[in-house]
Amino acid sequence: MPTAPLDDIRSRIGEEVGVSSWLTMDQQRINEFADSTEDRQFIHVDPEAAAKTPFGQTIAHGFLSFSMLSRMGREA
Numbered sequence: 001m002p003t004a005p006l007d008d009i010r011s012r013i014g015e016e017v018g019v020s021s022w023l024t025m026d027q028q029r030i031n032e033f034a035d036s037t038e039d040r041q042f043i044h045v046d047p048e049a050a051a052k053t054p055f056g057q058t059i060a061h062g063f064l065s066f067s068m069l070s071r072m073g074r075e076a
Helices: 006-010 027-037 062-067 069-075
Strands: none
Touching: 027 062, 062 069
16 A cells, blocks of 8 residues: 655645545435444434434434445545
């Protein structure tokens, strides 16, 4: 894996370094992740209850979002 000195990394702040395609994080994907991890917190899987929170809708699990990094990294 290539590495870069910290000064080189800092010099690229604000610069676009890689772009992947858009990924739809729909409710079906969130529900399937909830089922596979047994993390069925209402904020992820109950649109009606989640609508009453400051988020206004369900939100994806952090680990689900994080797991997409390998796909995005491959494309970028």
